[in-house]
Amino acid sequence: MKAISVLGSTGSIGTQTLEIVKEFPDQFKVVALTAGRNLPLLVKQIQQHHPEVVALADESLLPELKGHLNNLPIEERPTKSPQLTGGPDGLNTAAAWASADLVVTGIVGCAGLLPTLAAIRAGKDLALANKETLIAAGPVVLPELKRSGSRLLPADSEHSAIFQCLQGTPWAETARLSTGVPTPGLRRIQLTASGGAFRDWSAADLGKSTVNDATSHPNWSMGRKITVDSATLMNKGLEVIEAHYLFGLDYEHIEIVIHPQSIIHSMIELTDSSVLAQLGWPDMKLPILYCMSWPHRQETPWRRLNLTEVGELSFRSPDTTKYPCMELAYSAGRSGGTMPAVLNAANEEAVSQFLEEKIHFLDIPKSIEIACEKHKDDLQQNPSLDDILLVDKWARESVREQVKKNY
Ligand code: NAD
Ligand code: MG
Numbered sequence: 001m002k003a004i005s006v007l008g009s010t011g012s013i014g015t016q017t018l019e020i021v022k023e024f025p026d027q028f029k030v031v032a033l034t035a036g037r038n039l040p041l042l043v044k045q046i047q048q049h050h051p052e053v054v055a056l057a058d059e060s061l062l063p064e065l066k067g068h069l070n071n072l073p074i075e076e077r078p079t080k081s082p083q084l085t086g087g088p089d090g091l092n093t094a095a096a097w098a099s100a101d102l103v104v105t106g107i108v109g110c111a112g113l114l115p116t117l118a119a120i121r122a123g124k125d126l127a128l129a130n131k132e133t134l135i136a137a138g139p140v141v142l143p144e145l146k147r148s149g150s151r152l153l154p155a156d157s158e159h160s161a162i163f164q165c166l167q168g169t170p171w172a173e174t175a176r177l178s179t180g181v182p183t184p185g186l187r188r189i190q191l192t193a194s195g196g197a198f199r200d201w202s203a204a205d206l207g208k209s210t211v212n213d214a215t216s217h218p219n220w221s222m223g224r225k226i227t228v229d230s231a232t233l234m235n236k237g238l239e240v241i242e243a244h245y246l247f248g249l250d251y252e253h254i255e256i257v258i259h260p261q262s263i264i265h266s267m268i269e270l271t272d273s274s275v276l277a278q279l280g281w282p283d284m285k286l287p288i289l290y291c292m293s294w295p296h297r298q299e300t301p302w303r304r305l306n307l308t309e310v311g312e313l314s315f316r317s318p319d320t321t322k323y324p325c326m327e328l329a330y331s332a333g334r335s336g337g338t339m340p341a342v343l344n345a346a347n348e349e350a351v352s353q354f355l356e357e358k359i360h361f362l363d364i365p366k367s368i369e370i371a372c373e374k375h376k377d378d379l380q381q382n383p384s385l386d387d388i389l390l391v392d393k394w395a396r397e398s399v400r401e402q403v404k405k406n407y
Contacts (some may be wrong), residue, residue, distance in 0.1 A: 002028050002292065003101045004028050004102050005032035005104065011107075013129040013155070013288065016284050017106065017283050017288050019285065029290060030050070031051055031100050032051055032053045033051045034055040034090075034091050034176055035057070037057075039118070043069060047078055052082055053084075055090040056084075056087075059086035059090065059306050060085065062086045069081070092115055095115035096119055100119075104127040105129055105133065106175055108132070109132050109348050110132050113133045113136060117141070120144045120150045121144065123149060127155045128156070131238055131242045135344050136388060138245040140383065154291070155282060156239060158266040159291055160248060161244065161267075162189055162268055163246075166268065168276075184353075186270060186271075189249055189254045189267075190268075190269070191236060191254065191255070191266050192265060192266050192315075194256045194260060196230040196231040203314065209231075209361045215228060217230055220262070220403055225351055225355075229347070233327075237329025238344065239328075245405065251333050251334050256318050263307075264277045264279050265280065281305055283302070283303075298407075325365050326367040328365060332372055339375060341388050343371075344392075346368040350363065367399045370398075375395070
């Protein structure tokens, strides 16, 4: 029985993780949950999974959560009340919870950084969905992993595909999960991208796109922020940096391929020119389950892939003029140090301003480019955690300023 903590339990990744736990009750149990604001759903999750600890990001909501739990009819109350906590310390406590074997990081954005570090420092293995944490703070997270021996298992579907393909390669057991070092035998990574909500729109029409357009993904059902990131293709840019930190390849050897069917989840090329791919229907439960069961394979009754039903798999190069975010991400990744943290924070702020309808879709890349340009002279190559947190704050403020001044 593996004990799981779910950070961001009420989100898309969190709820899918809990579905897996429900489906395999003799394999997994939940010991810790953390959530943002969705108290009704959180209460249901507590009733269903009986966690030992529950943390709320916003401490001021704790009395309301206690009220919800106390108002349940006696027969519906969890047999043992969980420890309730909140705020940044509460999230860290839940993330580092002693009885957990694996922490699934489903918090969105750099807000996941401190709880992720708390889990690593407590020696926990992680299923990493919260990519922003690694992108913003790779130079801080990687040495912490080395120190604690925690293993970072990729839950992002592309990185899970790469990780799955690597299982059969001359990949030394010791190098297997030490992130940031070149992976033996690996020559090139090809990350596949569905193309996002606007893949069939002309570049000229992008300026007219609305929040509703940008939050409707053709193939995957996900949280709002990552759905907008998919529409700008920044998600793929972020995944390039994520792949760099996870698998140790330089940026010359990490490529993006548009693959509208989302059946191939990514490919690797080995030094002998052999290309390996992982295929499946687009369903995040598979990469999450693989993190939870690795190195074993779970028997599932899930829908099996039938390529004759798919019919055709197609591929094309991404349009970097229509989607400038990819190049911004490559450039920030190559600059390294604090630059990816600036890229990530500027993106988070710009997406949030877009979702509040304060800026247009095309202002997202513009905001990020200005913030990265401004940061060039202040870039630090070997940042501390405090440096990362400072530039993250600075980049958000810088975008808010740009929006106020109307660029
Ligand atoms: P979501 O918006 O559906 O859920 C986010 C979760 O984080 C919620 O539980 C929310 O309450 C919590 N949260 C939000 N702000 C918080 C804060 N400031 N502090 C603490 N908790 C907070 O997002 P999602 O789609 O589940 O994505 C989560 C992460 O997984 C993101 O980093 C995303 O890039 C990554 N990811 C998601 C998918 C997917 O299919 N949804 C796929 C790949 C990677
Ligand atoms: Mg992905």
